[in-house]
Amino acid sequence: MANTAILLMHCPDQKGIISYTTQFIHENQGNIVYLDQYVDREENRFYMRIEFDLDSFLIPKEKIKDYFSTLLAQKYNMTFKLYFSDQKPRMALFVTKMSxxxxxxLSRADSGELQVDIPLIVSNHETLKKVxxxxxxxxxxxxxxxANKAEQEEKQIQLMGELNIDFxxxxxxxxxxxxxxxxxxxDRIINIHHSFLPAFVGAKPYHAAxxxxxxxxxxxxHYVTSDLDAGPIIEQDVAKVSHKDTVKELIRxxxxxxxxxxxxxxxxxxxxxxxTYKNKTIIFD
Amino acid sequence: MANTAILLMHCPDQKGIISYTTQFIHENQGNIVYLDQYVDREENRFYMRIEFDLDSFLIPKEKIKDYFSTLLAQKYNMTFKLYFSDQKPRMALFVTKMSxxxxxxLSRADSGELQVDIPLIVSNHETLKKVxxxxxxxxxxxxxxxANKAEQEEKQIQLMGELNIDFxxxxxxxxxxxxxxxxxxxDRIINIHHSFLPAFVGAKPYHAAxxxxxxxxxxxxHYVTSDLDAGPIIEQDVAKVSHKDTVKELIRxxxxxxxxxxxxxxxxxxxxxxxTYKNKTIIFD
Amino acid sequence: MANTAILLMHCPDQKGIISYTTQFIHENQGNIVYLDQYVDREENRFYMRIEFDLDSFLIPKEKIKDYFSTLLAQKYNMTFKLYFSDQKPRMALFVTKMSxxxxxxLSRADSGELQVDIPLIVSNHETLKKVxxxxxxxxxxxxxxxANKAEQEEKQIQLMGELNIDFxxxxxxxxxxxxxxxxxxxDRIINIHHSFLPAFVGAKPYHAAxxxxxxxxxxxxHYVTSDLDAGPIIEQDVAKVSHKDTVKELIRxxxxxxxxxxxxxxxxxxxxxxxTYKNKTIIFD
Amino acid sequence: MANTAILLMHCPDQKGIISYTTQFIHENQGNIVYLDQYVDREENRFYMRIEFDLDSFLIPKEKIKDYFSTLLAQKYNMTFKLYFSDQKPRMALFVTKMSxxxxxxLSRADSGELQVDIPLIVSNHETLKKVxxxxxxxxxxxxxxxANKAEQEEKQIQLMGELNIDFxxxxxxxxxxxxxxxxxxxDRIINIHHSFLPAFVGAKPYHAAxxxxxxxxxxxxHYVTSDLDAGPIIEQDVAKVSHKDTVKELIRxxxxxxxxxxxxxxxxxxxxxxxTYKNKTIIFD
Incomplete structure (x- = not known):
């Protein structure tokens, strides 16, 4: 497994951000394995993802965030997050009855394609316990x-905390x-909605389609916000259907x-x- | 050019419709070159498209509709339309400024891919006269x-009549x-709306997207009905975009x-x- | 579960096939729940799929094939297969190391989406035993x-026979x-090849891509024939990639x-x- | 119309390329309106596209190439091309009979979507003269x-030269x-091949499909190289077809x-x- 740090950041667009950031990494013996940046000319905002090798990095892992914050983030008014590739995110799965x-x-996590820990599955039904x-x-x-919703959610929140759930x-x-x-x-709850949003918000989208x-x-x-089915969209895809497709076929x-x-x-x-920025996602691929 | 008749029909589903219809054509020396049918089991409704060669057909062209209506359509409570492949539909094009x-x-009509006559182009601007x-x-x-909308539309309707416009x-x-x-x-006005309906009904869908x-x-x-952007959908397609796409790029x-x-x-x-049936299209391909 | 018979047939195109076949079903109190047909005008060949309810059907299940063969198939020179919806096909899965x-x-079979029995999984490695x-x-x-290939295949064939494997x-x-x-x-071995055939036949298609x-x-x-990666194609799909995608990413x-x-x-x-007919598939959907 | 310079370059990956290049532009009062870069980690090669405003740029347009070459390209062993947005490329269209x-x-050039000059259309038939x-x-x-191929091509090459054709x-x-x-x-001849290469190289791909x-x-x-249908691919797309599609329908x-x-x-x-690099395209979007 790689031993890298991943920096995701955005800030007002200014000259020299890439230069200073890469210099900071190079001077401390970090080897950049990925760099991609994007400038939104309308918002005048700069976004960047950098991944760098930590094997010879001079700053201790636990202090990188501090140093970066002091030396760069404040100077450029950056919002940033720092991740380490050897720390698997801890994911909670919420399901109902469909498997x-x-x-x-689960099969992707099992094969190693998806590098996550899954400490628990939560459901409002017992149906999928067998899975x-x-x-x-x-x-x-x-x-x-x-009647019990508020109380149950409170317990769920507590459980997420106890198990150090990341998302x-x-x-x-x-x-x-x-x-x-x-x-x-x-930005830590991901939902799948069964329509090409913003079409068919809410319940029974296949019936509506x-x-x-x-x-x-x-x-x-999309990421879940308090506005139903209106959070930042991460990914969408579609399939062609015809007049022959019943609701049952659309569901399938x-x-x-x-x-x-x-x-x-x-x-x-x-x-x-x-x-994410202003209810949209910026994706580096 | 082929000399065929095309029959499009729908009726309550019953036994024997295909059999009686094809028998009617065969007995009168018509050679079927295409037959496709579809049954909507929920609506209990039968739809069919038949195309048959007229070269040796015994019933004169102008009487086929009459005979079919008397001998078959009434018996099965069919709604049907009859077309002849040698009669090109006459199409009016309404445009504004985008070409x-x-x-x-026009290029498809010119190359013969689209078999139509285009007696006129109508526009609320002069921009595309050169095309x-x-x-x-x-x-x-x-x-x-x-102020002049009602009056101008009245003139347009009259013009369509004078030029025998089909759609x-x-x-x-x-x-x-x-x-x-x-x-x-x-069912004779076809519109192109620049969104995957029902998302982004109305004006400026790319800005909304x-x-x-x-x-x-x-x-x-879709076919145009008096309910804005809500008529029967004929065809839809999509393209992937990303956070990099400005409104201008989406438009392009x-x-x-x-x-x-x-x-x-x-x-x-x-x-x-x-x-079309109940605000939906049934498509034979 | 439905109690239906499914008839798949093809024969030289002639007048009256639909009519005689549906009459045969109706006369014996079968209720047709699906009928779709297709005529290949170049090959002059007729293809049909009919599914009909057996609840009131007068001919005993085990004799339908016989009756149909005698009364219809011979007359029209049909090639046909008859299936019953209450008989789940028995499927053998052959795998190597990728899960x-x-x-x-397996998840589709488990959820009931795929109605099959899976009496065994065969592999040339032990890797997927845990699955x-x-x-x-x-x-x-x-x-x-x-050295052992011929012998091992012989044992596999025998095992398929003992377990009544359908495909x-x-x-x-x-x-x-x-x-x-x-x-x-x-027509009873289905393979997945990791390229859009006929591009990249054989080994390592992602490297070649x-x-x-x-x-x-x-x-x-596609169905497997003795001609490598050249059997009748059932289904294909594609995904867009870019210069950024390494072989590893293409594989993922x-x-x-x-x-x-x-x-x-x-x-x-x-x-x-x-x-299938002449190394192609005809698909009813 | 924008007055910008576009720099496309690639070189062995080294530290500081972005930094030095952007510094060169900034120091000479150029305002960067687009920058995208990509590193191929396997080839250890760096690719970049920069577009910058020339309105206040201190180096005269005709000397930028020289300065850049001396000050940067040699240092980093860059291969680069420099373009100006106000110089429309001059394009020759070669056609046969399909329009x-x-x-x-032509319609895109006419509407201004495609910013090119088209000084001529070349054809081996007279069919499309009317277009x-x-x-x-x-x-x-x-x-x-x-018999006349070599001679005619020689004349075509000469004509391209006389008309200052870029591609x-x-x-x-x-x-x-x-x-x-x-x-x-x-890298200055672009072809459209009617198959998803490398499937169906050569003549009559729809028949083969x-x-x-x-x-x-x-x-x-793709760009044309002397290896038939094997040059660098720029763009590909596909459409679903079925057993119902005749060759004529595939062509359409x-x-x-x-x-x-x-x-x-x-x-x-x-x-x-x-x-392009090593028979592949790198695309900035």
Whole structure:
């Protein structure tokens, strides 16, 4: 496994940012293995992702953030995050009854394609416990209803804390999270919505798509904000359909879209390939 | 050029429709060159497209409709249309200032790919007169404003009648037609909307798409009904975009989608490959 | 579960085939729930798929084939196959070391999306035994080398026979089957090849794609014939790539194509939605 | 119109290239409006595209190349090209009988989407003279046969020189150019091939695709080298087809692919968004 640091940053566009940042890394014996940058000319904003090797890096890992903050981030008014490739993110999976996204994610984690730890699976039903068992992942059942929602969410938040969860994936979790819950995990809850947003926000998008007679269906993975289905979009894809497709067929065909789109989004999140700004994502590939 | 008749029909699903219809054609010495049928099991409705050779057909062309109506359509409660391949549809093109769809359609007509007559181009601006001139097609300029809209539309309707126009194509025509105008041409006005409907109905969809941060843009061709951008969808397609795409880039990339999607829809309409039922299209390909 | 019969047939195109076939079903109290037909005008050949309900059907299940053969197939020189929806096909999975297709298939079978029985998984390595174990499916390890190939294949053929295997899926099985093996299972071995055939036949297609600098990669699912990677194509799909994609990235992105394309092909095969003729597939959807 | 310089360069990867290059521009009062870079870690090669405003640039336009070469390119062993946005490339169009690509390109040039001058259209047939006339572009007819090929190509080369042609587009030009001709225009001849290369190299790819029974067809735009259909690929796209598609239908559907793929490639070439290295393209978007 690589021993690298990944820096994701954005700031007002100015001269010399790449130059100073790469100089900081080079002077401290870091070898840059990836650099990509993007300037939004309308917002006049600069975005960059740098990954550099730590093997000979002079600054101790735990102090890099501090040094970078003092020497560069303040100077350029940067917002930045620093990650280390040897620290696997800890992911919680929230599911309800459909298994396709769950299986897809677990098989990728199992094969090593997706470098994450999955300390738990959370569900409002017991249906998918058997899948969790196959992969030896603890399964937590939280029955949800109107009366107990606030209380159950409170317990979930506490559980996330105890297990040091970095981010949450709603893998076809058929519950709407409260704003309170969402605020605990900014840019750290990823949802898959079964339509090409902003078309068909909310419940039963395949029924709505069938009713409207569309010739394409889609799926959208996005960060969850308190505004329903309106958070920053990470990934979208579509499939052609025809008048022959019943709602049942749309659901079946849509499943493949959902799982692939969600897993692509997870891959980017886990490999620190995206950042968000003003309700949009900037993606480095 | 082929000398065929094309029958498009739908009716409640019953036993024997294919059998009786094909028998009617065979008995009268028609040779079927295409037959496709579809049953919507939910609506319990049967749809069929049959094309047959007229060279040895015993019933005179002008009486086929009558015979079919009496002998079959009434018996099965069919709604049907009958077309002849040697009668080119007469198409009116409505445009404003953008030339990409116009050029695409005219070049297809010119090369013979699209078998239509184009007796006129209508516009609310003079900008594209030069394109009409290149192809020697009469260009009618109707200046439109709030005050004269009803009057101008009245004149347009009259002009369509005088020129025996079969259907109208809104090739990026930036005017909203009145319900009155639309009612004169049911299932006979085709529009191209520059989004994957039902997302981004109405004006400036690329600006809205950019604002929302979508990762795909689309275009939709549909029959025009009095409900804005809500008529039966004929064809849709999409293209991937990224955070790097400015509104200007979305517009540029979208143009290719628009012209291809519109031309595909026209091809199906002109070749009698689709019918509509309950605000949806059934397409035979 | 539905109790239906599915008839797949082809024959020289003649008048009255649909009519006689549907009459045969109706007269015996069968209710047609699906009918689709296609005529290849160049080959002058007729293809049809009919599915009909057996609940009130007068002919006993075990005699339908006989009756149909005598009363219709001989008359029209039909080649046909008859299936029953309550008889799940028995599928053998052949794998080597990569798990993505295997997991995808097993999860679909587990959720009921893919209606098959999987009596065994065969591999030339032990790597994926742990996946078989998760799903409680017997795992057979056949070590393969030049010297033992004929002998091992002989044992595999015998095993397929003992377990009444209907068809074999090569889910990234990295062995070339002998012609002898293949001839035991005509149109009953499905492979996934990791390129858009006929580009990049044979080994290491992603390396070849990278070397050539293509902008799209693909995957192809096809029936296996003794001509390498040249059997009837069932399903293909592609993904866009760029100069930034290393071979490793092409392999990673290609996996998603492979598993989705293979599973779509399996779905069609298992649900009897395709037939083959002259090294091509005709697909009813 | 913008008054910018565009620098496309590649060199062995070393520290400080971005920094020194941007410093050179900044010190001379150039304002960078675009910068994108890419490092091929396997080839250890650095690629960059920089576009900068010339309005206040201190070095006179005609001397920039010289200065850059002396001060930077030699130091870093760069291969580079310098373009100015106010100098429209001069493009020659070579066609035979099919008009779809020709119309598509001319309409884009006419609308200003494609910023090129088109001093001539060359053809081995007279068929498309009428299209050239519509757009008032000189049309040169060079009849080609085995006997006169060398002589005619010699005349064409001379004509390109007289008209200061920057690059040549083979817009479905059905002649194979000689190596001699090709060597006069390295990375300056763009072809559209009607298949997803490397599948179906050479003549009649749609016939071959039909024969093979593929489920997707494609088109490929590439720079022409003396190795047939094997030059650096710029752009590819595909469309789904089915067993229902005759060769004629493949040809019809393929035309849309061809014209869109070719025009996308032209846009990138004309806007200096790509460079080639070792028979591959690196594309900045």
């Amino acid at each position: 396709h996204c769950l299986y897809d994610i 969790a068992d196959k992969f030896n992942i603890p399964f937590y059942h939280f029955e949800m209803n109107k 949450i994936v709603l893998a076809r979790y058929m519950q709407i999270l409260s704003s309170d819950f969402i605020e605990h995990f900014p 069938h009713e409207r007679g569309v010739k394409i269906i889609g799926a959208t993975s 065909k849509g499943k493949d879209l959902e799982k692939i789109v969600l897993s692509r989004a997870l891959y980017k999140h886990v490999n620190r390939k995206l950042l | 990409h769809c116009l050029y695409d359609i 009409a001139d290149k192809f020697n097609i009469p260009f009618y300029h109707f200046e439109m404003n709030k 109208i194509v809104l090739a990026r025509y930036m005017q909203i037609l009145s319900s009155d105008f639309i009612e004169h041409f049911p 950019h604002e929302r941060g979508v990762k795909i843009i689309g275009a939709t061709s 990339k979208g143009k290719d989608l628009e012209k291809i999607v519109l031309s595909r829809a026209l091809y199906k309409h002109v070749n009698r490959k689709l019918l | 993505h297709c295997l997991y995808d298939i 078989a174990d998760k799903f409680n499916i017997p795992f057979y390890h056949f070590e393969m080398n030049k 074999i899926v090569l889910a990234r099985y990295m062995q070339i089957l002998s012609s002898d093996f293949i001839e035991h299972f005509p 990278h070397e050539r600098g293509v902008k799209i990669i693909g995957a192809t699912s 992105k290609g996996k998603d194509l492979e598993k989705i394309v293979l599973s779509r092909a399996l779905y069609k095969h298992v649900n009897r939605k395709l037939l | 779809h690509c020709l119309y598509d390109i 050239a006339d519509k757009f008032n572009i000189p049309f040169y007819h060079f009849e080609m046969n085995k 040549i587009v083979l817009a479905r030009y059905m002649q194979i150019l000689s190596s001699d001709f090709i060597e006069h225009f390295p 039909h024969e093979r029974g593929v489920k997707i067809i494609g088109a490929t735009s 559907k393929g035309k849309d692919l061809e014209k869109i793929v070719l025009s996308r490639a032209l846009y990138k070439h004309v806007n200096r968004k790509l460079l």
